[in-house]
Amino acid sequence: MPRRSPLKPRAESSADGDRHPGLIIRHHGRGALVETPAGNRLECTARKRIRDLACGDRIEWSPAGDGQGVIEQVLPRRSVLTRPDHRGRPRALAANIDQLLIVLAPEPEPTAALIDRYLIAAELMPARAALVLNKSDRLTPANRTDIDRMLDEFSALEIPVVRVNTREANALTPLTGLLSTHTSILVGQSGVGKSSLVNALLPEHELRVGELSEASGQGRHTTSDTTLYHLPGGGDLIDSPGVRDFHLWHLDKTELAQGFREFADYAQQCRFHNCRHLNEPGCAVQAAVDAGDISARRLESYRKLYAQLEAAEGRLGDY
Ligand SMILES: Nc1nc2c(ncn2[C@@H]2O[C@H](COP(=O)(O)OP(=O)(O)OP(=O)(O)O)[C@@H](O)[C@H]2O)c(=O)[nH]1
Ligand SMILES: [Zn+2]
Numbered sequence: 044m045p046r047r048s049p050l051k052p053r054a055e056s057s058a059d060g061d062r063h064p065g066l067i068i069r070h071h072g073r074g075a076l077v078e079t080p081a082g083n084r085l086e087c088t089a090r091k092r093i094r095d096l097a098c099g100d101r102i103e104w105s106p107a108g109d110g111q112g113v114i115e116q117v118l119p120r121r122s123v124l125t126r127p128d129h130r131g132r133p134r135a136l137a138a139n140i141d142q143l144l145i146v147l148a149p150e151p152e153p154t155a156a157l158i159d160r161y162l163i164a165a166e167l168m169p170a171r172a173a174l175v176l177n178k179s180d181r182l183t184p185a186n187r188t189d190i191d192r193m194l195d196e197f198s199a200l201e202i203p204v205v206r207v208n209t210r211e212a213n214a215l216t217p218l219t220g221l222l223s224t225h226t227s228i229l230v231g232q233s234g235v236g237k238s239s240l241v242n243a244l245l246p247e248h249e250l251r252v253g254e255l256s257e258a259s260g261q262g263r264h265t266t267s268d269t270t271l272y273h274l275p276g277g278g279d280l281i282d283s284p285g286v287r288d289f290h291l292w293h294l295d296k297t298e299l300a301q302g303f304r305e306f307a308d309y310a311q312q313c314r315f316h317n318c319r320h321l322n323e324p325g326c327a328v329q330a331a332v333d334a335g336d337i338s339a340r341r342l343e344s345y346r347k348l349y350a351q352l353e354a355a356e357g358r359l360g361d362y
Pocket of ligand 1: 177178179180181207208209210231232233234235236237238239240287
């Protein structure tokens with residue numbers, strides 16, 4: 044390794060030649076808004092061979108004149124969120140997410156089975172998961188007990204749970220804490236308050252969208268574009284209507300058990316190495332349920348999903 048000359052500090056590039064590192068803030072077709080480590084933003088076009096670019100991708104770019112750049116390479120991703128395009132082929136929507144925040148609320152009434160599905164998605168991405176109970180101002184003596192019981196089951200799986208609302212000042216503090224060191228997305232049922240949370244977390248949201256449009260000089264983006272936001276309290280949020288709508292599109296039934304984190308230690312002890320934990324003899328996951336170490340509801344949820352996957356040949360229905 045040649046030693047760096049103290050007189051010639053490298054530019055912000057640590058890449059070879061005229062290549063510089065960057066982060067995709069937003070992309071549209073072959074173009075993308077790229078942020079440099081110093082926080083500058085420039086419009087770039089991707090080389091033709093780069094097929095699948097996504098918001099959140101770490102890339103290398105080279106200057107192309109006019110203050111614009113060319114994306115030369117996409118660096119390996121730690122995770123990717125895909126959804127089918129109009130032909131049903133998976134397309135990357137967002138990359139390098141490391142936290143899935145599952146938003147729920149007293150209304151619409153949450154179901155544990157739906158949370159299970161989001162948790163499977165998180166485990167398989169892989170990303171850390173946390174539950175965000177929004178509209179905490181709507182908790183009543185009547186609905187609180189059921190919700191607490193449901194959330195306790197997930198807390199026992201060491202999944203963080205926070206209670207927030209978008210109506211009171213400072214009521215988002217537990218959420219900003221969770222967000223601060225991660226690249227997160229907010230997912231959840233319609234009406235739980237995802238848009239309200241994004242607006243509350245990004246008070247200058249509208250302004251920022253305007254700025255981005257000006258920076259790109261293209262005005263090509265629409266409100267449906269997936270965008271990465273740096274949060275005022277630290278951490279990044281990747282958001283778009285498509286991301287919020289996220290659900291599991293494809294899942295192999297043989298992967299399903301990996302989505303139930305508490306099964307792992309027991310599954311190794313099943314009599315058959317390829318035990319499906321359905322009704323096989325010597326199933327250690329079933330034994331753990333009988334011993335009260337795993338929730339019977341979770342195993343039941345797994346079995347229902349397994350049956351659905353088998354019936355639908357690998358495609359999960361909509362949430
Ligand atoms: N009481 C109360 N209402 C809230 C809170 N947050 C959001 N709401 C209301 O809940 C409703 C749904 O909020 P949205 O932010 O549109 O929910 P969403 O999850 O984005 O819904 P979709 O766009 O359909 O996915 C709106 O009427 C909000 O005003 C909250 O903390 N407390
Ligand atoms: Zn088993």
